[in-house]
Amino acid sequence: MAKLYFRYGAMGSAKSLNLLAVAHNYQQQKKRVVLLKPHLDLRFGADTIRSRAGLSMEADHLLYPDTVFIYPGKQSVQGEHRVDFSNLEPLHCILVDEAQFLSPFVIEELQQLTIHCNVPVICYGLKTNFKGYLFEGSKRLLEIADTIEEIKTTCYFCNRKATQNGKFLNGTPVIDGPEIEMGAEERYLPVCKYCYLQKPL
Ligand SMILES: [Zn+2]
Structure with missing residues (x-):
């Protein structure tokens, strides 16, 4: 089937x-x-x-x-x-x-x-x-x-597998807040859990 x-x-x-x-x-x-x-x-x-x-x-x-x-x-x-x-x-x-x-x-x-x-x-x-x-x-x-x-891809910042979708507001990563922020430049990048949480590797 x-x-x-x-x-x-x-x-x-x-x-x-x-x-x-x-x-x-x-x-x-x-x-x-x-x-x-x-x-x-x-x-x-x-x-x-x-x-x-x-x-x-x-x-x-x-x-x-x-x-x-x-x-x-x-x-x-x-x-x-x-x-x-x-x-x-x-x-x-x-x-x-x-x-x-x-x-x-x-x-x-x-x-x-x-x-x-x-x-x-x-x-x-x-x-x-x-x-x-x-x-x-x-x-x-x-x-x-x-x-x-x-479907795998690599973290934008290191060479680990990307598992999260990082949101960057004016270049700074954010992991909470509203879906849409007015007047800010948003960018989404594939990131690993370390880069997502900004923990040292
Ligand atoms: Zn990474």
Whole structure:
């Protein structure tokens, strides 16, 4: 049976690049993939899946916290946000970027697609926020994904494995405070636990 995958990694671990490579490989074999990402804002290019390496593809659908999926055998549902997978054209894989921002409801909907459509769903995302706590979507994925894989990268400051997402405000690391700080220059970097906590190695 098809699986729900969660491939997590720190900032800059090439998650989107990995997603785009998987999509490319399927498409080279003339197999159909669907690309999904959460609706986050209305910025220009909000529906683009973009890797820091410079590659990008357009997402087929944006997901809202209440998005429901339609598939063969599912009772018709009401709701403003729906994605229809009842098309009989074969679908080989569903790829999801920035899955940490999905609602638990949508994660469960993705699980239903693996069961009822027998299509693998591969979700890419961060595990924890800059405070070190699980994102809502990542929490649900860790709870119900069939396969959990880490995409590794190195700490920005040393050569250990990055396990945290460090937030830097005007160049200074912070591990608490509000999600958004007005008027400050924010930067997120992959860091190891020592550099995150600023402990001597
Ligand atoms: Zn480090």
